[in-house]
Structures are given as structure tokens and as C-alpha cells.
Amino acid sequence: MDAVLSTLFYSEGAEIYTLDCMAYFMLFMAACTSVTLLFVNVPYGRYTSSKYGFPVDARVAWFVQEMPAFFVPLCLLLWTTTANTSVLPNQMLIAMYFCHYFQRSLIYPFLIKGGKPTPFASFALAFVFCIYNGYMQIRYLSHYAEYPEYWVTHPCFLTGSVLWLVGWLMNVHSDHILRNLRKPGETGYKIPTGGMFEYVSGANFLGEITEWVGFALAGHSIHSLAFAIFTTVVLSSRAVSHHKWYLTKFENYPRSRKALIPFLF
Structure with a gap:
């Protein structure tokens, strides 16, 4: 792959410039996307069209679209020169990324029970995003990101690592x-309870936002940062849509429960 990258980029400076441009484009x-989602829901699940x-x-959609991210x-x-993978901060950040996407691409899809089909447009966009973001994050961390030796004890790194794990x-x-x-044989929607669902309708979305x-x-x-902001925009919109849907669907839905941020929003 080094030969391919050297064909695409005439120097390391050109590649890092491209990676920066990719982040700003994200x-x-x-x-x-934040403007668009004010008017339409992301077309998946109960909002499929x-x-x-x-x-x-x-x-199939979850497995195939998430695969490139891993x-x-x-x-x-494995197949490029990785200048910084021997450095502890880089190793830990790469491990965070892979831990998420190993679970998301190789475990989660096979645990899905039923699930509404995904429209091809949503599937295709997710597939492209996973290629784009996977390359941007790991190429930067494995080859260009430089951190001081003390970075693993810096408050930003320690706080960020704890947030990621939580x-x-x-x-x-x-x-x-x-x-x-749902119990075996049951159909229809039910109100989720337990864990962070006691406080917010989008507990799964809150978890992923907190991760990134x-x-x-x-x-x-x-x-x-670009990845975290993009994720927050998309998933916060989903959480708000789910919250509104639950309130409309269930008369007994807990009124104290918020959409995304406990006690606030």
C-alpha cells in the first residue's frame, strides 16, 4: 500500500495536507447535515422510506457498511510504513478506535434480532463514510500524529480515555x-428501560457520542474533533427524533425522561 499512497501523494507533506482537508471537509x-436534519429524519429503522x-x-447492511471502518x-x-505505532499514546488511541469498530462491524451485526431493512442510500453513504473516516483517523494516528512522552498522563488524555470507556x-x-x-414471538415497539434509558431516550446514541x-x-x-462533531450532529438528531416518536407512540412514556442529556435536553 505504500506504493499506492506514494502514487497518490508526491510527499508526506501532501498527504498530511490532504488529511487536514478531509477533516475540515467533514x-x-x-x-x-445539521441544517438538513432540521427538516428530515435520517432514513433508517422506523423512518425508512x-x-x-x-x-x-x-x-447485511450493518456488516457491509461498517466493515471498511475496521x-x-x-x-x-499491516501494509504501510507506520512511523508512530510504537508510541504509547498513538497505540492507545488506535486501540480505542479498533475496539469500537471490532464490536460494531464483527459482533453487533450478528446480534441484531429482526430489524427493519436499511434503504440503499443510507447504506451507501454509511459505507463511504466508514472508508473516508477510517483512512483519515488511522493514517493520521499511525503515521503523522506526534505526542510528547508525558501525553498519557496529561489531563486531556486521561479525561478523554475515561470518557471513551464510559x-x-x-x-x-x-x-x-x-x-x-421483546420476548420470543413478540412484535411491535416497547419502551426501553434500565441503564441510561431511565434518563434519556437515546442512551445508545449518548454512549457513542461520549465515546468519540x-x-x-x-x-x-x-x-x-471533526469525527466527534459529525457523530454528535447525526446522533443527536436521531435521539431527538426517537424521543418525539416515543412521546407520540406511548401515552405512558416517562415525561421526566430527556432526549439525549440527562435532566437537561
Whole structure:
């Protein structure tokens, strides 16, 4: 892959410039997406519409669309020169990224019970995003990110790492609750309870947002920040949509429960 990258970029300076541009473009897309989501819901799950393309089986869609987020970075680590993977901060940040996407791409899809099909447009956009972001995050961390030796004891890194772990555990636990809402043979929607669902409607979304905000704080780069902001924009919109839907669907839905941030929002 070094030969491919050297063909695409005439120097390391050109590649890092490209990585920076990719991050700023992601920030731009986050701004555009935040405006768009004021008027439409992300077309997936209960908001699926045929106008966004033919349906893709939920398990297949999740597995295929998330795969590049794991395997593109893996290829970068195995088949390119990785100048900074021997440095502890880089190793830990790369491990955070892979821990999330190992679970998300190789475990989560096979745990899905039923699940509404995903429109092809949503599936295709997610697939492209995972390639784009996977390359941007891991190429920067493995080859260009430089941290001082003391960075692993810096308050930003320590706080970010704790946030990442708390968010990851919250995300995995919330997904477990959602998968087990219905008993065998039951159909229809139910009110999720337990864990952070006692406080917010989008506990799984809050978990993932917390993960990547922690990752951005620990990583201290425009690349990780752009990912955290884009994730926050998309998932906060989903949380608000779910909250409104629950309030409309269930008369007995807990009125004290917020959409995304406990006690506040």
C-alpha cells in the first residue's frame, strides 16, 4: 500500500495536507447535515422510506457498511510504513478506535434480532463514510500524529480515555437492552428501560457520542474533533427524533425522561 499512497501523494507533506482537508471537509459536512436534519429524519429503522432506494437486510447492511471502518485501517497498519505505532499514546488511541469498530462491524451485526431493512442510500453513504473516516483517523494516528512522552498522563488524555470507556460501555449496554426488549414471538415497539434509558431516550446514541468526544479530547487533533462533531450532529438528531416518536407512540412514556442529556435536553 505504500506504493499506492506514494502514487497518490508526491510527499508526506501532501498527504498530511490532504488529511487536514478531509477533516475540515467533514466539519463542513457536519454543518450542512445539521441544517438538513432540521427538516428530515435520517432514513433508517422506523423512518425508512422507499424513496431512498431499495431495502437492504439490516444485518447485511450493518456488516457491509461498517466493515471498511475496521478493515481499511487494519490494512493501513499491516501494509504501510507506520512511523508512530510504537508510541504509547498513538497505540492507545488506535486501540480505542479498533475496539469500537471490532464490536460494531464483527459482533453487533450478528446480534441484531429482526430489524427493519436499511434503504440503499443510507447504506451507501454509511459505507463511504466508514472508508473516508477510517483512512483519515488511522493514517493520521499511525503515521503523522506526534505526542510528547508525558501525553498519557496529561489531563486531556486521561479525561478523554475515561470518557471513551464510559461511552463505549454505555453504548454496548444500551444496545443490549434494545435487543432484548421483546420476548420470543413478540412484535411491535416497547419502551426501553434500565441503564441510561431511565434518563434519556437515546442512551445508545449518548454512549457513542461520549465515546468519540472522549477520543477527540485524548487525540487532540482536528481529525478526531471533526469525527466527534459529525457523530454528535447525526446522533443527536436521531435521539431527538426517537424521543418525539416515543412521546407520540406511548401515552405512558416517562415525561421526566430527556432526549439525549440527562435532566437537561
